[in-house]
Amino acid sequence: MPEVLPTSPDKFQALKTEFRHHLETFYAGLKLAPPYESVEKAVRTLTTMVHGLPIEEQTRVLADPVLRWRQFQRAFEASGLAKKHRGIIVGLVRDRSAVSLPAEYDHFLEFFRV
Numbered sequence: 866m867p868e869v870l871p872t873s874p875d876k877f878q879a880l881k882t883e884f885r886h887h888l889e890t891f892y893a894g895l896k897l898a899p900p901y902e903s904v905e906k907a908v909r910t911l912t913t914m915v916h917g918l919p920i921e922e923q924t925r926v927l928a929d930p931v932l933r934w935r936q937f938q939r940a941f942e943a944s945g946l947a948k949k950h951r952g953i954i955v956g957l958v959r960d961r962s963a964v965s966l967p968a969e970y971d972h973f974l975e976f977f978r979v
Contacts, residue, residue, distance in 0.1 A: 876927050880915065881908050884937050888946070891973050894966035895957055900949045907944035914940055938972040947976035955979055 885908055892899035915923055915936060926932045941947055954977040958964055964974070 877912060877915065880927060880933065881912060883933070884908055884911050884940065887937060887970070888941075891966065891970050894964060894970065895950075895954060897950055897953065900946070903944060903946050903949050907940050907946050910944040911936060911940035914943070934969060934972050938975075941973050942976060947973075951977065 885904065888899060888904050888907065915926055918926065926936055954974075958974050958977050961971075961974070966974070
């Protein structure tokens with residue numbers, strides 16, 4: 866029986882789920898409640914951004930973690946999440962070693978370094 870590949874909507878659903886998971890991990894690592902409406906806006910922003918890319922680029926984003934994180938970072942900023950809890954997060958990340966998040970979350974943290 867041939868392997869069934871996920872359809873495009875399934876791939877985008879996986880991308881949205883991954884992004885939502887990273888946002889939840891980010892806020893949990895900072896011990897902050899995520900701004901839920903803004904998180905959903907960020908997920909919608911990501912979807913719109915990726916859907917606007919040429920098919921070849923969409924395929925690369927779906928396959929390449931570096932490109933996915935770049936899109937996650939762009940959606941984080943474009944959706945306004947980089948402005949939420951700003952004062953609190955700036956204070957928390959003054960000492961990066963005090964934040965218990967893996968290095969890839971620096972894609973989000975860079976918006977809070979002053």
